Every structure is written in structure tokens, then in C-alpha cells.
Amino acid sequence: MAKRDGKVRVLITIDDEHLNDIDRLVKACEKAGLEVESSLESIGTITGAIDPDKLDELSRVPGVAGVEREGEYDVGPPDSDLQ
Amino acid sequence: MASRKKPRASSSAGSAGTPPAEPPVASASVEPTEGGATGRYIVTFREGSEKNAVSLMNKSAGIQAVARASDFDESAVNLESVESADALVFDELGIAVVRTPPDSLNALTAAAADADENPILAIEPELIMEALQDVPEEPPAGGPGFSLSYLRGYRDAVVHLYEQLSGGLGAEQIGAGAAMSDTDLATWGLAATKALGSRFSGRGVRVAVLDTGLDLQHPDFVGRAVTSQSFIPDEEVQDRHGHGTHCIGTACGPQRPTAGRRYGIAHQAQIFAGKVLRNNGKGPDSSILAGINWAVANGCQVISMSLGLQAPASLAYEQAARRGLAAGCLLIAAAGNDSRRSQNLIRPVSRAANCQSILAVAAVDPRFQVANFSNRGTAVAGGQVDIAGPGVDVFSSAPMPQRGKVLSGTSMATPHVAGIAALWVEARQVTGAALFQVLTSSARRLGALSVDVGAGLVQAP
Numbered sequence: 001m002a003k004r005d006g007k008v009r010v011l012i013t014i015d016d017e018h019l020n021d022i023d024r025l026v027k028a029c030e031k032a033g034l035e036v037e038s039s040l041e042s043i044g045t046i047t048g049a050i051d052p053d054k055l056d057e058l059s060r061v062p063g064v065a066g067v068e069r070e071g072e073y074d075v076g077p078p079d080s081d082l083q
Numbered sequence: 084m085a086s087r088k089k090p091r092a093s094s095s096a097g098s099a100g101t102p103p104a105e106p107p108v109a110s111a112s113v114e115p116t117e118g119g120a121t122g123r124y125i126v127t128f129r130e131g132s133e134k135n136a137v138s139l140m141n142k143s144a145g146i147q148a149v150a151r152a153s154d155f156d157e158s159a160v161n162l163e164s165v166e167s168a169d170a171l172v173f174d175e176l177g178i179a180v181v182r183t184p185p186d187s188l189n190a191l192t193a194a195a196a197d198a199d200e201n202p203i204l205a206i207e208p209e210l211i212m213e214a215l216q217d218v219p220e221e222p223p224a225g226g227p228g229f230s231l232s233y234l235r236g237y238r239d240a241v242v243h244l245y246e247q248l249s250g251g252l253g254a255e256q257i258g259a260g261a262a263m264s265d266t267d268l269a270t271w272g273l274a275a276t277k278a279l280g281s282r283f284s285g286r287g288v289r290v291a292v293l294d295t296g297l298d299l300q301h302p303d304f305v306g307r308a309v310t311s312q313s314f315i316p317d318e319e320v321q322d323r324h325g326h327g328t329h330c331i332g333t334a335c336g337p338q339r340p341t342a343g344r345r346y347g348i349a350h351q352a353q354i355f356a357g358k359v360l361r362n363n364g365k366g367p368d369s370s371i372l373a374g375i376n377w378a379v380a381n382g383c384q385v386i387s388m389s390l391g392l393q394a395p396a397s398l399a400y401e402q403a404a405r406r407g408l409a410a411g412c413l414l415i416a417a418a419g420n421d422s423r424r425s426q427n428l429i430r431p432v433s434r435a436a437n438c439q440s441i442l443a444v445a446a447v448d449p450r451f452q453v454a455n456f457s458n459r460g461t462a463v464a465g466g467q468v469d470i471a472g473p474g475v476d477v478f479s480s481a482p483m484p485q486r487g488k489v490l491s492g493t494s495m496a497t498p499h500v501a502g503i504a505a506l507w508v509e510a511r512q513v514t515g516a517a518l519f520q521v522l523t524s525s526a527r528r529l530g531a532l533s534v535d536v537g538a539g540l541v542q543a544p
Contacts, residue, residue, distance in 0.1 A: 007146065010400040011368055011369065011372065011397070012399075013398045013399045013402050014402075019406075025369070025505045031222070032471075035371060038369065038373055040372055040373060040376035040403075041373075041377045041380075041404065041410070042379040042380040042406070042410070043372065043375055043378070043403035043406050044377055044403070044406055045372050045399050045402070045403060046404055047368075047369035047372065047373070065398065065402070066398040066399070067376065068368075068397055068398060069398055070367050070368040070369055071367070071368050071389045071392050071394050071434070072172070072320065072365055072392070073365065073366050073367070073368075073371065073391065073392050073528050074364055074365045074392075075107050075294075075324075075326050075364040075365075075389065075390055075494060075503065076326075076359060077292055077363065077364055078323075078324045078325050078326070078362075078364065080422055081489075081490060081491060082456060082490075082491055082492050083389070083420075083490050083491070083492035083494040083495065
């Protein structure tokens with residue numbers, strides 16, 4: 001899902017070794033160009049938006065296990081019989 | 084957005100990042116013998132004949148020292164502590180694991196066959212099963228063990244052979260009986276899963292349903308413990324779609340609804356209603372992950388997600404689910420509705436159910452056949468269907484003034500499994516990976532292929 005400013009929304013998975021260091025990792029991701037939306041400590045995920053050109057740099061941040069583009073779910077409109 | 088949530092301090096099941104506790108699989112301390120067997124035997128009792136069976140084991144096979152799983156704290160049997168016992172009886176499952184020489188086993192088999200009403204259904208060698216997190220796709224090279232996927236593949240091959248030899252009778256016909264239907268008392272799904280007769284209510288168990296929210300004014304939820312949170316900017320928890328209210332109704336609806344038949348399972352569970360889908364039914368990964376984080380931080384033992392997206396498995400969900408399991412939280416997700424089997428269109432299990440650590444739920448109809456729309460498991464690790472729930476013509480709650488309505492989908496099957504999971508948490512004090520194992524091992528086998536329905540139809544304790 002692209003934002004109007006050309007940034008893409010991403011999900012960043014933190015590796016096990018950096019789970020207790022999420023605040024520092026958030027700063028490192030910001031430095032790599034991530035506009036942080038939330039950091040989810042219980043599951044070790046950071047969400048946010050970033051310029052597509054900076055995705056490589058973000059995925060090289062120590063402690064980042066993976067960077068994925070965000071998807072959108074749809075259970076159908078309220079009047080659908082199949083949900 | 085629920086940012087920077089602290090994990091619940093009282094979480095005792097281990098911190099995130101540590102491996103899940105070993106599930107209660109009876110294999111750890113015994114050296115395998117020929118063919119992957121442990122040297123012990125599994126004795127399956129006829130329903131209601133447990134006392135007769137134990138007495139018969141004593142008289143004919145000299146099995147004296149009997150330990151009971153229900154005597155252990157949290158029913159978490161430590162096999163090392165029952166090494167001295169001849170038999171370990173799992174009351175909830177109606178089975179015993181016995182250690183006895185082959186000749187006395189033969190005496191037991193003979194005595195059982197002679198009994199007026201044989202209290203023993205089957206005696207089988209106990210095989211080695213791998214723990215949930217480590218089930219390899221192929222048996223280990225050179226090892227005698229059979230992986231679970233190998234055994235399932237074998238079963239499917241036999242069913243396939245039957246189909247070929249029986250002149251085209253569909254495999255799904257096996258075991259298919261008359262169609263179930265709702266009664267004045269309850270929905271067909273509650274009867275088929277034995278939730279209706281269960282003495283458990285999910286009391287003390289926290290069940291999170293991540294969906295379109297809940298009709299907080301619905302009369303069937305008045306007086307219930309409801310914790311709610313919206314992860315959708317600019318939208319309240321109040322459900323203006325209906326999907327969330329329907330799903331919460333199935334998982335946690337009341338024992339006695341204000342009108343009509345019973346449709347809810349864990350009627351004393353604490354409800355955590357997380358709004359992660361907008362009122363138009365759509366929602367992004369970031370909202371869903373924020374909802375999972377909230378549910379894990381709040382110690383919800385069961386997290387139900389009736390949502391799916393045709394996309395490859397996601398590392399973010401797998402890690403979230405794995406860390407959830409380690410904290411005692413089981414994620415349960417819909418396999419998805421993208422198939423149209425009547426038109427030979429069969430699609431793979433959706434994200435997020437296609438993660439290895441998430442319990443993937445298919446839908447069956449009132450004849451116990453896989454639903455036309457229900458997606459199929461793939462060979463990719465984690466891409467399997469794990470279990471099935473009632474997902475066709477499901478009646479549950481709807482936002483007022485409609486009160487209730489009938490819907491179909493794997494979205495409806497999923498909260499059946501979630502509600503029943505809450506009953507198992509209460510009954511056996513199992514969570515996380517052990518809960519995953521209990522749900523699949525207690526499921527009712529169906530004629531349908533395991534790629535379509537996994538272990539079978541979910542069953543309440």
C-alpha cells in the first residue's frame with residue numbers, strides 16, 4: 001500500500017537477540033529513514049513508512065530480521081453471506 | 084495505536100524468544116524400538132467403559148500401578164515422574180499408555196475379546212511424534228521415526244486408493260452422515276463439536292477476537308467482562324459491519340441468549356474485542372499486528388483471527404505467533420474462503436493462517452464435508468490446514484436491531500475453534516504449543532482429506 005508521499009508502509013521483524021533492545025532499534029530504523037508508526041514490544045515488530053529507495057538500508061540495520069510490505073485484509077462488505 | 088506496550092509482567096510461561104514449552108507428548112524418555120515405536124502401547128477405551136478397561140488391564144495383564152493425568156498440576160504430565168507406573172490414564176481422552184511385556188499384552192487382548200462388552204477399542208504401539216515446533220517435512224534421514232506429515236500423507240494415500248477402488252465414490256463421502264441442523268436449543272455447530280454438552284465455560288480464560296469490533300450494546304453481552312480497543316484510526320470499537328459481533332458471538336456468546344437458540348461456546352470467558360478491521364471490512368497488517376501485540380500483552384490465552392489475505396507467509400506473523408506461544412497465547416486463524424471447489428478452483432491457505440505457529444482453521448458444512456469455499460493446505464511449511472470447524476449456515480449474534488443472523492465462511496469456523504480452545508484451557512490448564520497439540524489430537528477424524536480439514540472437526544472437552 002503506497003502513501004501519497006511515495007513512501008511504502010512496512011512491517012519490520014526484530015530478531016530474537018534484539019527483543020529487549022527495541023527502543024534502540026527504533027532509533028536505528030529512524031536513522032535508516034523509517035517513519036515509525038508503532039513499536040510492538042510483545043511480539044517484536046515495528047511498523048511504519050519509508051521511501052522505497054531506502055528499503056535495502058533498512059533491512060541491513062543490525063537486529064532487523066526482515067522487512068515486508070504491508071498488505072490489506074478484506075472480509076467482504078457487511079451484506080455478504082460469505083465471510 | 085497501542086505503541087510500546089509492555090509485556091505482561093506476570094507472564095509465567097517464559098519470556099518472548101524462548102522456545103515454547105514441550106507439549107505433553109509421551110515419547111521423550113523412552114528409546115525408540117523397531118519401526119519408531121517406544122515399546123509402550125496406547126490402549127483406547129470404549130466410551131464410558133474406562134473403569135472396566137482399567138480393571139481388565141489389572142486382572143488379565145497384571146497392570147497394577149496406574150497414574151492418572153488429571154492428578155498432575157495443570158494436567159501437565161511429567162513422564163519421568165511416572166516411570167514407575169505400569170499405566171498412565173488420560174481421563175479426558177479415554178486412553179491409557181501402558182508399559183507391559185508383549186505376552187501379557189496378548190493376554191489382555193484375548194481377555195478383552197472375551198468380555199461381554201469389550202471395554203477396549205484398540206491396542207496400538209506408541210509411536211514417536213515430533214514436538215509441534217519441530218515437525219520436519221520428511222522423516223529424519225536414517226531414523227526410524229515417522230513424521231506427522233508422513234503419517235497424514237499415508238492416510239490420504241489410503242483414502243485416495245479407496246476412492247479409486249470403490250468406483251468413484253468421493254473420499255469425502257466416507258463417514259458422511261445425515262445433515263445436521265439447528266434445533267430450538269442450539270446451533271448445529273455447538274452440537275457437532277460437543278460444545279453444547281461440555282461442563283466447561285471458559286471461566287477465567289481471556290479470549291481475544293481481532294475483527295470489526297463488537298456491538299457493545301447487544302443484550303446478549305450485557306454484564307459480560309468485555310475489554311475493548313480499536314486499532315483503526317478514527318473508528319470506535321462499536322461494530323458497524325457485523326462480522327466481529329458474529330465471531331465474538333460464536334466464540335464467547337451466552338449460555339442463554341435473550342432470544343432464540345444458543346450459539347456461543349465459552350460463555351464465561353473474558354472477552355477482548357480488538358478492532359483491527361474497519362467498518363467496511365478492510366484492515367491493514369499494521370492494525371492486525373497491533374491487535375496481536377495487545378492481546379499478547381494482556382495475556383490472552385486464545386487469539387481468534389477471522390481474516391485472511393492470499394499472500395505468502397509473513398515473517399512478522401510467524402515471529403509474532405511464535406513469541407505468542409512462548410507467552411502462552413495461541414493464535415487461531417481462518418484458512419480463507421478463496422476456493423470454489425464446485426468449479427475445481429482450490430486456493431492455498433491464506434495469510435496469516437499459513438504461518439507454522441498459527442492454528443489454521445478450515446470450514447465444514449452440516450454434512451461434515453469441506454465447505455465449497457474453504458482453502459486447501461499446501462506442502463509449504465506452515466501452509467497446512469490444522470483443524471476444521473463448523474463454517475456453513477452458522478447462526479450467531481448480529482448488531483442490534485437485527486440481533487442474530489446466519490453466515491458462512493472460514494471466519495465462522497475459526498471462532499468455534501477459539502471458543503473450544505478456551506474450554507480446553509480451563510479443563511486442562513494447557514496453553515500455547517500444548518494447547519495447539521490438545522486441539523488437534525482431540526479433533527474428530529473426518530472422511531475428508533487432511534489437506535482440507537487437518538486433524539478433523541474440533542471437539543470440546
